[in-house]
Amino acid sequence: MSTPIAIIGAGVAGLSAAHALHAAGLDIQLFDKSRGSGGRMASKRSEAGVLDLGAQYFTVRDRRFAEVVAQWRQQGWVAQWSPNLYHFNRGQLSHSPDEQERWVGTPRMSAITRGLLGELPAHFTRRITEIFRSDRHWHLQDAEGETHGPFSRVLIAAPAPQAAALLGAAPKLAAAAASVQMEPTWAVALAFDTPLDTRVEGCFVQEGPLDWLARTRSKPGREDQPDTWVLHGSSAWSKQHLGLPKEDVIELLHGAFAELIGCAVPAPRFTLAHRWLYARPTQGHQWGALADGDLGIYACGDWCLSGRVEGAWLSGQEAARRLLEHLG
């Protein structure tokens, strides 16, 4: 058996790379600090059903991604979502239909990463704190003080600030990752006993504290759920209110929602708030992935491309391609 490759991060990018490397016949091992896969495309189980707190849907622009999404559809991992779309601007809620194809995981966003993970070897609740070289191989140190290895190569698929912290052995890659600013997003979920009397199923909000809101049961595979809504704070608002207690965030975003939705909004029977510290890069890049083939260190993630699900998947593919190219 060959010395395996370590992949840090089991979000879309890490799993995209893992798949490509596994398909090429290489041994890989995934490490993630969370309890499961998905990263920012994770879904949370709650007493009000499953909630997509991060990525809400994805669009497809790249041909290679279109091909893989067609396979995911055949496997039953994704379906098209055609919400009754609105936008809110200058105090007005307006119907805003368009022709864009939008996709969601079924019956939850995390079905995609769960499918990609399959039987791949993975270690969860392992926050990697250091990557070091010894005896011509790489080793990982985790937050519990445990060491993992040896590995022939290491691929880091974490958000840019977290990747930068692990890239000490590759200063040029570390500098590139450290140059990427990522902004936070507060996400709030509200569940109502009586369905809200509105036709809105998704809304782009262009002013005030909110950026986006979606009605969960309008998404395929979630029709039987209670009437839950996911609200996202804007980057500016989320940054300004980063340290606010969750109860206050819920109260403020619930208030903003009630003001714009245009129907009576009773007290929710269930609420939840989640803070995404590194939700989105402030700008896209065209790096594809970062690589130092001599050292055997690679980095990928949405921040290397578009800051979206598609960018994350493509970046994972590019990191794997460059690794395989270096292997010859």
Ligand SMILES: Cc1cc2nc3c(=O)[nH]c(=O)nc-3n(C[C@H](O)[C@H](O)[C@H](O)COP(=O)(O)OP(=O)(O)OC[C@H]3O[C@@H](n4cnc5c(N)ncnc54)[C@H](O)[C@@H]3O)c2cc1C
């Ligand atoms: C609120 C929100 C809404 C969004 N909406 C959309 C949308 O509608 N459409 C869209 O296309 N995109 C959306 N996005 C963006 C999309 O979710 C991301 O682009 C994509 O999921 C990023 O995937 P990734 O694999 O690059 O990173 P991540 O999903 O962040 O995966 C990185 C993984 O690395 C792990 N990790 C980090 N550091 C360590 C460490 N030291 N040790 C071990 N593991 C570590 C993390 O736990 C995580 O699982 C949204 C994001 C957020 C936060």
Ligand SMILES: NC(=O)C1=CC=CN([C@@H]2O[C@H](COP(=O)(O)OP(=O)(O)OC[C@H]3O[C@@H](n4cnc5c(N)ncnc54)[C@H](O)[C@@H]3O)[C@@H](O)[C@H]2O)C1
């Ligand atoms: N909140 C966060 O942290 C986010 C991190 C990363 C991405 N986020 C949002 O994801 C979607 C995905 O972008 P996309 O794939 O380019 O989607 P899109 O549907 O094409 O929308 C892009 C952008 O265009 C505007 N828009 C699109 N359709 C309409 C419409 N029918 N009416 C009005 N405006 C429309 C809107 O501003 C969209 O944001 C994207 O929403 C990221 O914000 C969140």
